[in-house]
Amino acid sequence: MADHSGAVTSASRRERGVKFWRVTRRVCQLAATIDISFFFLFLFLGSPILAWINVASVAMYTAAYYAINRRQNRLAIALIWSEVIIHSALGTLMIGWESGFHYYLLMFIPTVCISSVRPGTIISLIVVLWGYYIGLDILMWFMEPFQPIPSGALLGVHLFNLSVVFAMFAYLSFFYMRMVVSAQRKLQRLATVDSLTGLLNRRHGSDLAENEIARFRRVGHPVAFMLLDVDHFKSFNDQFGHGTGDAILTEIGRLIPAQLRVQDIAARWGGEEFLVILPDTKIESALASAERIRVALRSNDWKQATGESIDVTISVGVSEVCANDDLASVISRADRALYRGKAGGRNRVEQEGELQR
Ligand SMILES: Nc1nc2c(ncn2[C@@H]2O[C@H](COP(=O)(O)OP(=O)(O)OP(=O)(O)O)[C@@H](O)[C@H]2O)c(=O)[nH]1
Secondary structure: OOOOHHHHHHHHHHHHHHHHHHHHHHHHHHHHHHHHHHHHHHHHOOOHHHHHHHHHHHHHHHHHHHHHHOOOHHHHHHHHHHHHHHHHHHHHHHHOHHHOOOHHHHOHHHHHHHOOOOHHHHHHHHHHHHHHHHHHHHHHHHOOOOOOOOHHHHHHHHHHHHHHHHHHHHHHHHHHHHHHHHHHHHHHHHHHEOOOOOOEOHHHHHHHHHHHHHHHHHHOOOEEEEEEEEOOHHHHHHHHOHHHHHHHHHHHHHHHHHOOOOOOEEEEOOOOEEEEEEEOOOHHHHHHHHHHHHHHHHOOOHHHHHOOOOOOOEEEEEEEOOOOOOHHHHHHHHHHHHHHHHHOOOOOEEEOOOOOO
16 A cells, blocks of 8 residues: 555645635734734823834734735735734833733743744744743843833733733633643544545454454354455456446445444454444344345436446355454354355345254
């Protein structure tokens, strides 16, 4: 089987990138809105310089927003970094460390970590940020702010800045958590599901089959197995092409579970071979299920599913787990029954040991 892991990794990286830029665009909108409210607040407080700094900030966030829309991502990042670095420094220098403008610098830590840059770059950026933050802190120990505002207003600005940074941290953490959970789900799906049929893949099917055999040993509830194989499948490939062959397998992946109970487990076992595990099922009921599947395939509208006027049939071998069975032995009995079905003319269900139909 071809190794698609490289393609999968780059696809998930691309998707992570798309989400990252979507969030960054939202952050630009939010930051611009906050800066507009700061403009009016500082005008009200009689600090026109600080008010006009916020106008410049709104312009930078708007430019960054449109840069992301035009996929000029480097420009967008440069604008956002510059805005936060300059604005937090100017706010601190003008009205003091207590203004809390420096908290915005801390936002870079999660932002840098969830962007797609290399670990070495992340560490360097965080070290530079740390130096800048500490430098600003030390500077403010030795100098008075250029344009102090009344202490009540200073407290208000401090609390507002602190709250915004809290909210942004929460938002980024939530976004990151959602990204991790969705990546985990995708990986789990890739590791357990057959991409063509949507059924479980062989490895996961084997694991669940082993579990059922272990459960049989523990509690003694019956477990039945079916091996299903498409008849003359090669001829469909040869006559109509691999695409039609794939469409047949996909349709079978839809038809088999439709005939099963929720607790039954269907897996793609090989190319055109499927395994069904029926927990709490004696062989008689398993034969009835197998027969239902056989009839459902036989009477399916294959023209609609594949675009070709074809008849698709399957042969099925059924076995039931007995004492001292392992996966190999119970599958091998189903396989022998399946082989008898093929030898007996195909399109039939066979039980281990004796002829069923
Ligand atoms: N289109 C398609 N073909 C597959 C896939 N996996 C396996 N095959 C083909 O399935 C065919 C299986 O052929 P055979 O093992 O000879 O079996 P058959 O033609 O079904 O004959 P019987 O089982 O004896 O009825 C081979 O030609 C494989 O190339 C797949 O994912 N897609």
